[in-house]
Amino acid sequence: MAFKRYRLVPGKSFFYSLFHGSDWVGLSNFRFLMINPQMMRVVRNTLLYNLVFLILGIIVPVTLAIILSYIHSGFVRSVTQICMLLPHFMSWVIVSYFVYAFLSADRGIINNVLEKLGRPSSNFYLKPEIWPFVLVIVHIWKTSGYSMLIYYANICGIDSDLYDCAAIDGASVGQVIRYVILPQLRNMVVVLLLLNLGHILSTDFGLFYQVTRNAGSLLATTETIDVFVYKALIEQTNYGFSAAASLIQNGIGCILLILASRIVAFIDPEGGII
Structure with a gap:
């Protein structure tokens, strides 16, 4: 589909429409993505967000898992x-309403607090500079719990003899x-890091489309590849654009995953996953 102009043939199946009813366009769909003047900004946003998510997606869950392991009350x-x-387990639609409840210009919790403090209210959906922080906080809040449980389960599996030896040696x-x-967490951290690295050019569509409420004033700092391709698909109804973007995203992600795994395996023969 990435190399065709897909058209649905009435009364026919998807595969018939793809192979017999759609024109071959070669690299035209890829060319649209490459020469579009907005692509540099979109790719920059995608990479920067994912790099922050990768780093904080390790630091925060590991820290929470360690804290949880020191809570003695069951x-x-x-x-x-x-x-x-x-x-x-919450959908991004529900999360978007939570965020809106805090940041709404007229009924938002933050603006109500500002008014009670004698400060002027603000329309946060017109301030793109604050949204990188908002999106990072929301993403970490929604995703850290699952990763935390993975690390916590790994901590629970650590041999108790290691703790006993540390206590005998007077370790703090x-x-x-x-x-x-x-x-003991190193191998699990490497595995999750490598798996997430495979999605370095992909983002959670719900986070960047639903949470931002698709506000046009925020596109400079919130538009990612997935949102950009979705808009192009809606405007031009060309499914080939979406397929071409997915092929590039997954192809580059797969290559990065394999290369990173080989590098890790070279440094530590037991650390790679491929």
């Missing part, structure tokens, strides 16, 4: 796990974390 630990995991909490817990 009830508190269970409640904490539920509260952290609950956002993972910081030393236990540094010399016992983090080394």
